Each structure stands twice: as structure tokens, then as C-alpha cells.
Amino acid sequence: MTIFSRRDFLKLTKGFLTASGLAVIVGPVVAYFYPANLEETPSEPVLVGAESDLPPGESKTVRYGRYPAIIVHTSEGLRAYSAVCTHFACIVKWDAQRNEIACPCHEGFFSPYDGGVISGPPPTPLEMLPIELIDGEIFIGGAA
Ligand code: FES
Secondary structure (H helix, E strand, O other), X not given: OOOOOHHHHHHHHHHHHHHHHHHHHHHHHHHHHOOOOOOOOOOOOEEEEEHHHOOOOOEEEEEXXXXXXXEEEEOOEEEEEEOEOOOOOOEOEXXXXXXXXXXXXXXXXXXXXXXXXXXXXXXXXXXXXXXXEEOOEEEEOOOO
């Protein structure tokens, strides 16, 4: 005599898979209608690192409060932006070949000079963050 029949096992497995499938579908829908609070920003400046470690043409992504920020060393100097895409909040990346900030989700592209939308569906520019150099160290945000 078995305690746990084959039929019970299949029912349990089916229930687990159904619950998992619903979670995969419902999770993003809930996140879309109830987006995370994007207002949270650090009150103090955030250290990015030494300017010498970020040569022209390169970028660095750092944690900035709950969300990442992207710092790009452009030909016009250092720029910092929220790395949260203004379309559906994917995290943008530096595309050195295009010399643009790219969103991998829907092929949105932003200017590294002012964060403006170059192409794609993002409705507004990336949020520019204050940036300051202190003794060769890069700080973003806060009252640096
Ligand atoms: S989320 Fe960035 S282009 Fe859609």
C-alpha cells in the first residue's frame, strides 16, 4: 500500500505547474500597473570611482538608491543618468560601437551627451543626474 499514489503525484505536479505559470504571467502585469517607486534617490552623493578608471568612450554602471545609474565618459566630458529606461523601465547599457546608450528591451537609443531619445519607443530622455569631480573621484547625485 502506498501513501502517495501516482495520481496524487500528478495532481500535485499539475497544480504546481499551474501556479508557477500564473505567477510568470501575473507578475509582470502587476508590475506594469503598479510600477515601483522611481522617486527613491540617495540623499548623499554616491562614489562612482576614480576618473582615471573611466577613460573617454567607456561607461560604468553603479547602484544609485534602489536603481542603477550609468556614467559615460563622452567626448564632451562625464555624464550621469538614471539607467532606468523611460519606456518600460528596462536597464539601459552603454553601446560603445554606436556611441549611444541603448535599451535592450525595445531598441530604444539615447544620446550620451544629454540623455535625449535618438530612436525607439522611449517617450522622454533619461533622467540626468548631477555629477562632480572631487580630488579625481567621480560622485553622482546628492548635493556633491
Ligand atoms: S523599455 Fe526601453 S525601449 Fe522599451
